[in-house]
Amino acid sequence: MGSASVGDGLTKVLVVDDSAVMREMVVACLRGLPEADFEHAASGLEAIERLSLSPYDLVVLDLNMPDIGGYEVLEFVRGQDQLRELPILVVTTRGDEASRERALEAGASRFMTKPFSPEQIQEEARSLLGGSEDPVASAGEAGTGGGSGP
Amino acid sequence: MSDDTVDLREFLSGFVAEADDHLRSCRSALVALDRVAGRPEPNAVRQMYRSLHTVKGLAAMVGVQAVVDLAHRLETVVRTADQVGGALAPEAIDPLMRGLSGLELRVQAVARGEEVPEAPARLMSELEHLEPSVGPREVQQDLRLFLPPELARKLTGAERAQIAEAARTGRRVLRVDFVPTPARAAAGVNITAVREALARVGELVRVLPRSVPASEDAPGGLSFALLFVTDLSDEEIARRTSFGSDAVIEPLVELDAPVGSRAAEPEARADEGDMGRGVVRVDVERLNAAMQSLSSLVVTRFKLSRAIAALEASGVDVRELRVVNDEHTRQLRAMRESILHLRMVPVAELLERIPLIVRALRSATGKAVQVHVEGARAELDKSVAEKVFPALVHLVRNAVDHGIEPPEVRRALGKPPEGALRITVAEPAGDRLSIGVSDDGAGIDASAVARRTGRPVPADDRGLLELLALPGLSTRDEATHTSGRGMGLDIVQRIVTRELGGELSLRNEPGAGTSFTMSIPLTVSIVDSLSFECGEQVLVAPLGNIEEVVDASELRVAETPGSSRMKGQRIIERRGEVAPFFSLGEVLGFDARDEGKAVLVRRDGTSYAFAVDRVLGRQEVVVRPLLDPLVQVVGLTGSTDLGDGRPTLVLDLAALGDDLERSWPSLRP
Numbered sequence: 001m002g003s004a005s006v007g008d009g010l011t012k013v014l015v016v017d018d019s020a021v022m023r024e025m026v027v028a029c030l031r032g033l034p035e036a037d038f039e040h041a042a043s044g045l046e047a048i049e050r051l052s053l054s055p056y057d058l059v060v061l062d063l064n065m066p067d068i069g070g071y072e073v074l075e076f077v078r079g080q081d082q083l084r085e086l087p088i089l090v091v092t093t094r095g096d097e098a099s100r101e102r103a104l105e106a107g108a109s110r111f112m113t114k115p116f117s118p119e120q121i122q123e124e125a126r127s128l129l130g131g132s133e134d135p136v137a138s139a140g141e142a143g144t145g146g147g148s149g150p
Numbered sequence: 151m152s153d154d155t156v157d158l159r160e161f162l163s164g165f166v167a168e169a170d171d172h173l174r175s176c177r178s179a180l181v182a183l184d185r186v187a188g189r190p191e192p193n194a195v196r197q198m199y200r201s202l203h204t205v206k207g208l209a210a211m212v213g214v215q216a217v218v219d220l221a222h223r224l225e226t227v228v229r230t231a232d233q234v235g236g237a238l239a240p241e242a243i244d245p246l247m248r249g250l251s252g253l254e255l256r257v258q259a260v261a262r263g264e265e266v267p268e269a270p271a272r273l274m275s276e277l278e279h280l281e282p283s284v285g286p287r288e289v290q291q292d293l294r295l296f297l298p299p300e301l302a303r304k305l306t307g308a309e310r311a312q313i314a315e316a317a318r319t320g321r322r323v324l325r326v327d328f329v330p331t332p333a334r335a336a337a338g339v340n341i342t343a344v345r346e347a348l349a350r351v352g353e354l355v356r357v358l359p360r361s362v363p364a365s366e367d368a369p370g371g372l373s374f375a376l377l378f379v380t381d382l383s384d385e386e387i388a389r390r391t392s393f394g395s396d397a398v399i400e401p402l403v404e405l406d407a408p409v410g411s412r413a414a415e416p417e418a419r420a421d422e423g424d425m426g427r428g429v430v431r432v433d434v435e436r437l438n439a440a441m442q443s444l445s446s447l448v449v450t451r452f453k454l455s456r457a458i459a460a461l462e463a464s465g466v467d468v469r470e471l472r473v474v475n476d477e478h479t480r481q482l483r484a485m486r487e488s489i490l491h492l493r494m495v496p497v498a499e500l501l502e503r504i505p506l507i508v509r510a511l512r513s514a515t516g517k518a519v520q521v522h523v524e525g526a527r528a529e530l531d532k533s534v535a536e537k538v539f540p541a542l543v544h545l546v547r548n549a550v551d552h553g554i555e556p557p558e559v560r561r562a563l564g565k566p567p568e569g570a571l572r573i574t575v576a577e578p579a580g581d582r583l584s585i586g587v588s589d590d591g592a593g594i595d596a597s598a599v600a601r602r603t604g605r606p607v608p609a610d611d612r613g614l615l616e617l618l619a620l621p622g623l624s625t626r627d628e629a630t631h632t633s634g635r636g637m638g639l640d641i642v643q644r645i646v647t648r649e650l651g652g653e654l655s656l657r658n659e660p661g662a663g664t665s666f667t668m669s670i671p672l673t674v675s676i677v678d679s680l681s682f683e684c685g686e687q688v689l690v691a692p693l694g695n696i697e698e699v700v701d702a703s704e705l706r707v708a709e710t711p712g713s714s715r716m717k718g719q720r721i722i723e724r725r726g727e728v729a730p731f732f733s734l735g736e737v738l739g740f741d742a743r744d745e746g747k748a749v750l751v752r753r754d755g756t757s758y759a760f761a762v763d764r765v766l767g768r769q770e771v772v773v774r775p776l777l778d779p780l781v782q783v784v785g786l787t788g789s790t791d792l793g794d795g796r797p798t799l800v801l802d803l804a805a806l807g808d809d810l811e812r813s814w815p816s817l818r819p
Contacts, residue, residue: 025158114207
């Protein structure tokens, strides 16, 4: 399980977007998560740097960013052993099927298009974090799966 | 979890601020693309594409559909250009520019809380049918890169082309490796800082992350290869980036001349200020609120000083109180400076729009104009910047419209067919900044202006400017397309002198060009001032152009010989100069008492003296502009509150003197 790697019981979330306002919106939407601690990365490069230096429980990732975009972040992260299971929620304005497929292929755990509602992103985040938090539902769950029912 | 309801429309002001930034960067990218006329400029195209995409995404989140739709159209055009190597067809520039203006208008509407209209259907369809690409470019394939194949594979065609072009023109193409570690991150040396530092010394082509075996030196198992093009030497790069001399800088492309490389990690030190600098965006409204609170503090401080003075007058020992009060004064001043500083925006932001405006004028007038912008490093208060911008645009329009001749006329005159428009921003002197707009056009025909105004031909440029600033003057018979009827110099004059308390000057060289200079204050609102009594009235004047205050009895006062026109005006002679000496009470219609003091002011090398009853002291006052346009009186810049709750008039004595002197035109020798 990718999660539970952070020792102090806080859920560490990395929000990656080159738009500061967008990051603030994501954080505002996810405030309802219990015991969550948010960090920001303003570029794909910064995201890769942070992810390689410290553990996170969840990444919310934009696709369109300067230098290296979300696809490249996904490819790099999934190529690192210790990050292979990390839940990554891709959030993008590119709503087309090809982008979705490409993101999932590159290693996105979930794919959401902007605009999204606060409820939608909370639900996605909860279900991505849910697996390890709830000992009852500890059965093997695929990265892209959504089956949380008992 | 009870407060789960998040209203994303709360982020509207954040959206406006960020969208503004992105649109501004689109504008400068488009100017760069216009300049290269169809040649590839991959960085500009990519920057524009990303900015438009971000604006679209944000607009979608906050629910402004009209912006989403228009941004999408623009983005599609630019993305096509990006895919074919970053060249934009010259025909695409105009529609894109109109599209950007459309976005700007709509973002402004959001800012004002207005309904945002759909983009015009014609614009949308024009953008849809635009063929932006110049056609696929041949890409040099035989590029030999010193780069592991798994990294080289990741370079796009456009990036290869960029590298090949740089190598072909003899520029240096280099690679710097950066390995992030927790220690470096803690010192602020992270990939963002390194990237910014390198972008300052060259053009970044690409940053590639790569996996390396995790080790003590590379605990994250990560290394970044930064590929960039530069003209600087390794030493110069090390110096300017503060990477130290042991940075790994390796040539990326095989070059004729060997380039030295060193082996070590880029031990980049966090250079205070520059690297890893955080930027916080603040709503101007909040700054204004902070300024407002500060203004009340200034007023309270003045009350406190008066209370202390009253105590002292009644025989109380106030030394300790004075010390505290002085300290308080200094702290307030420091705080005022920091708040003012927050409100400062770079002049460069104002000037960024000028090339696009000139571009539009070029196509409207058929004139060829080259814009040169010089020395734009200064900063201005946001409110001043907003006020001065329309004046600047007026001057630029006038220069293109009335100043610069059509190419064929210029050729016949032996001038280069392309006119030169120069915008010069001087280093601020004191609290003033001067912005010059000059052209190498026909200059102004003073006698034609005189004819139109029915006044005598002015003797000098100052007189000419006065005529030009008469409301409604036009030096051309037909209203031109761009400037409308008249040169609008009355508007420029009003903004610069009345609204900003600055000065406008003119240098006219018939046949060779005109040059206007606006000298404006960097900030408005709180001003160091002198307060004095005149009759029963307390008045205030900014210290800025007050030269000295002397006892009236020290002055050598004379009266001009009894010419009927001068009505026996009093003059003084001081340090070899003659200046008119006015009774302020008389001028303003107050009953002056003893007129024991004289306030000497100077502007533009011209001085005036005013008699007042008593000087009260100097202090900072918050100047509130007189908003009622009916109460616009020359020499009166606003009102202030000195702590007694009553409005006190703030005078511009130099402007007042200037106005008064016009009644006696031949006063000076």
